[in-house]
Amino acid sequence: xxATVRKLNREADPIAGGYYTVREACRLLGINSTTKVVGxxxxxxxxASGPILQRNYIPIAGVQEVSxxxxxxxxxxxxxxxxxxxxxxxxxxxxxxxxxxGQPHPFATSNVRFLTDRKDVFYETAETLxxxxxxxxxxxxxxxxxxxxxxxxxxxxxxxTTGVAREWHPKPKEYPDIALNPLIAFGQPVVLRDRVPTSxxxxxxxxxxxxxxxxxDWFDIKEAVAKEAVEFELGLSS
Numbered sequence: 001x002x003a004t005v006r007k008l009n010r011e012a013d014p015i016a017g018g019y020y021t022v023r024e025a026c027r028l029l030g031i032n033s034t035t036k037v038v039g040x041x042x043x044x045x046x047x048a049s050g051p052i053l054q055r056n057y058i059p060i061a062g063v064q065e066v067s068x069x070x071x072x073x074x075x076x077x078x079x080x081x082x083x084x085x086x087x088x089x090x091x092x093x094x095x096x097x098x099x100x101x102g103q104p105h106p107f108a109t110s111n112v113r114f115l116t117d118r119k120d121v122f123y124e125t126a127e128t129l130x131x132x133x134x135x136x137x138x139x140x141x142x143x144x145x146x147x148x149x150x151x152x153x154x155x156x157x158x159x160x161t162t163g164v165a166r167e168w169h170p171k172p173k174e175y176p177d178i179a180l181n182p183l184i185a186f187g188q189p190v191v192l193r194d195r196v197p198t199s200x201x202x203x204x205x206x207x208x209x210x211x212x213x214x215x216x217d218w219f220d221i222k223e224a225v226a227k228e229a230v231e232f233e234l235g236l237s238s
Contacts, residue, residue: 018068018187
């Protein structure tokens, strides 16, 4: 199915770029509203404003799908929305950053230059739109902005040359062996060392009435790995 997805970005290959439905993205990110995310991807029906994010894949039959980089940008937007930053400010900042840093996914990049550019663009956006929350965050509470950026970068591995995200460990402390990599299993969560999707381990565990030895036999993995995968899946939003 993923191989048939039409692309907005010529460089976005669903085989190498990751592939998630909006519902899957919300589950992975702990977001309780698919409608909200769809609005960020295509714009809200009740508003003349366009989308915030420049996602990779064109919807097929009205179904919205996102790539790995789209997923991390949704994560970024959700994080700043929780701080009260307006959609208008995030939209303007994203549009400006795409030009300034020359990346279609400015909220999924990280290195010294990108972080500096992002801070400067957020500051200019806040002043232009009179967004007191964002202005306060970037200037008066600069330390808080740095903390937020640090939180977003945690668990994410970035390409040292381009600064673009290439792998994400959702909970590196709790589940160090579990990661999302667009080059493995279409970007679904996997036990990295064995490259087995956590969903496959979990579904087998359920089918085997919670028997870890049976799961380990099926996938030739250690019991500790199987337990980590099952606990990860149980911890995701339903």
